[in-house]
Amino acid sequence: MDDFSPSDLKTILHSKRANMYYLEYCRVMQKDGRVLYLTEAKHENQYYNIPIANTTVLLLGNGTSITQAAVRMLAQAGVLIGFAGGGGTPLYMGNDIEWMTPQSEYRPTxxxxxxxxxxxxxxxxxxxxxxxxxxxxxxxxxxxxxxxxxxxxxxxxxxxxxxxxxxxxxxxxxxxxxxxxxxxxxxxxxxxxxxxxxxxxxxxxxxxxxxxxxxxxxxxxxxxxxxxxxxxxxxxxxxxxxxxxxxxxxxxxxxxxxxxxxxxxxxxxxxxxxxxxxxxxxxxxxxxxxxxxxxxxxxxxxxxxxxxxxxxxxxxxxxxxxxxxxxxxxxxxxxxxxxxxxxxx
Structure with a gap:
């Protein structure tokens, strides 16, 4: 398992991935080789795993932040990231519909x-x-x-x-x-x-x-x-x-x-x-x-x-x-x- 890297997760075809996630009022981060989102509960913080191997798009709504390490892992797994308003709309810079796209030079030509x-x-x-x-x-x-x-x-x-x-x-x-x-x-x-x-x-x-x-x-x-x-x-x-x-x-x-x-x-x-x-x-x-x-x-x-x-x-x-x-x-x-x-x- 020491040789496992996030890029290996791209073996799941995008067309077969099941999930698009919308998150709000949380912090997205990398922890122990996984991408998690953290929410603040009344008495303790709660962590939830994001299954990036089976995710196509991550929409981040109100009250969200994301770390550089998390972005790096999401990019390696080929997950697109978009920043949106409350409830998923509007997509900011919505006139262009721009996304944070993983920078791969090996896409087909x-x-x-x-x-x-x-x-x-x-x-x-x-x-x-x-x-x-x-x-x-x-x-x-x-x-x-x-x-x-x-x-x-x-x-x-x-x-x-x-x-x-x-x-x-x-x-x-x-x-x-x-x-x-x-x-x-x-x-x-x-x-x-x-x-x-x-x-x-x-x-x-x-x-x-x-x-x-x-x-x-x-x-x-x-x-x-x-x-x-x-x-x-x-x-x-x-x-x-x-x-x-x-x-x-x-x-x-x-x-x-x-x-x-x-x-x-x-x-x-x-x-x-x-x-x-x-x-x-x-x-x-x-x-x-x-x-x-x-x-x-x-x-x-x-x-x-x-x-x-x-x-x-x-x-x-x-x-x-x-x-x-x-x-x-x-x-x-x-x-x-x-x-x-x-x-x-």
Whole structure:
């Protein structure tokens, strides 16, 4: 055991790691070769272990501090660190969605090279954006068609409202000539999904607010914001492991350094974060209960696997085919995917 080092922990692939942690009002430190967090109880201090071998992202909220030794061990294990406000939102420097990323020079190069191979061509970048939008709907169908809890709450993929909206979405996505049209089509679909979810959960007066004021009692908006940042964490992890910089977005603003994180996170937000934000608000759940529910659903529906598979397929895709063929191929088959290169020590 004397020869064991934190870098050995990276043999667990990121797509197979189960945990994203949010901590607040504690001190994160290294002790006896482990990463712990310390909380101050009334009569004594309490230490809790963080299983860094099985962790993808660590979000540090209000009242937290972290030691240099702990950061070093987390980096060696390939864990991304983000600093957030209370409850996980907002992510500070949230306009960029920046993370403290482990500095590894051994990440694969094929994915960033493949990504840049199409990124500077406007037409190919538009095709890539359409591919992501179609893969997003494929995941929505995959989750809503088999999750019994969602179906019991009325989130049924075959509902006429959803099918009508998706038919319109598919037609407009296929016909779009620029990314701004895709963003408009996306916004229209999201509005329908919000209304569908609000009606299902008895929150008919819902209005989307991306920045909710303090002491706000609108839990649905709070949970949407909170869950979205969890999705950003998984997206940032995916891009870091594959070595693709966050600035090479295909839909969101190309002048925003973290815009690709938004693009990738969108693949899973509608399918998981959106319905559970409304369901949790209806049940008057706490932030912790909502967070645990969403993270469990990420695991149940292999969200991180889906992000890796989709981004890898897109990075290595041949754009010699017509865009409609690429869109048809956007449903990812997870069973035959290779593990993400560069993840093992």
């Amino acid at each position: 094929e994915y960033v090279q493949g990504w840049l191979g199409f990124w500077f061509d406007d037409n190919k970048r538009l095709q890539a954006a359409k591919y992501l939008q179609t893969a997003r709907i494929a995941y929505l169908q995959q989750v809503w068609s088999k999750d019994k809890e969602l179906i019991a709450e009325g989130f049924v993929f075959s509902a006429s409202t959803i099918q009508t909206a998706l038919e319109r979405f598919t037609q407009r996505t296929s016909a779009a000539q620029k990314s701004a049209e895709l963003l408009l089509t996306e916004a229209q679909l999201t509005k329908v999904l919000y209304k569908f979810a609000a009606n299902n959960t008895g929150l008919a007066d819902f209005s989307r607010q991306h920045q909710t004021p303090k002491n706000n009692i609108d839990k649905a908006n709070d949970f949407l914001n909170h869950g979205n940042y969890l999705a950003y964490g998984l997206a940032a992890c995916t891009l870091w492991v594959l070595g693709i910089p966050h600035g090479f977005a295909v839909m969101h603003g190309k002048t925003r350094r973290g815009a690709l994180v938004f693009d990738v996170a969108d693949l899973i937000k509608d399918a998981i974060v959106l319905p559970w934000a409304f369901i949790s608000a209806k049940e008057n759940a706490t932030e912790q209960e909502f967070r645990q529910q969403v993270l469990q659903k990420f695991t149940d529906h292999k969200a991180l696997d889906y992000l890796f598979d989709t981004v890898k397929n897109l990075a290595l895709m041949s754009f010699s085919e017509p865009s409609d063929v690429l869109i048809e191929n956007a449903t990812i088959e997870n069973t035959q995917q290779s593990p993400e290169e560069g993840d093992a020590s």
